[in-house]
Amino acid sequence: MFAAGIALIFAAAQIDLSQVKDPRDAVPVPWKDPGYNKFLWLQTPNFGPRPAGTIVDTVVIHSTVIPTLERTTAAFLRESSQVSAHFTIGKDGSYIMHLSTFDRAWHAGKSNDAAGRDNVNNYSIGIELVNLNDGKDPYPPEQVQVLKNIINGLKRRFPLTQLVSHEFISIPAGRKSDPKGFPWEKLKDIGLPMYYGENPKNKADGNKAGG
């Protein structure tokens, strides 16, 4: 114990602080996926406050198009990308948390939900699934299970009323198609209404869009 303490002090003394980067500047090197149902919190700079008094009641499910957890995380760590989501889940059920669910992420863009409420980022939690979004790339059982774990955890914290696809809420309808090919029936037992596919109402509502 004592010897280990000495070793630690000795090692710490050798760290060149000029070489320590802000963790938001880059993904850890070497990158290692955390493993099934485990996560790392790598804080994105791309977020803001939710409007005062907002009740978070919606989960938006996306697919990344970007093929890996590491590269998606790198994109969200880059301020110039101006995009983020609260979570990204890898194919093996590893996941990254990018910001607090109490803050507003930048994942939905111009959007309306089924009730016609705009600016879905204000009242939603965004979850990305690593997937090419080509309709063929599978969503493995491990990835779907961790998605369910996260949503069930969020249900204890927020009065969730719906799960929606990015495709369904996007304005104009057809602007987004993710998560293409996602097996929605596997989320049925969560017990929340689900809205996915294209919402024809958003074709007519284009002018009402919030940013």
Ligand SMILES: [Zn+2]
């Ligand atoms: Zn999306």
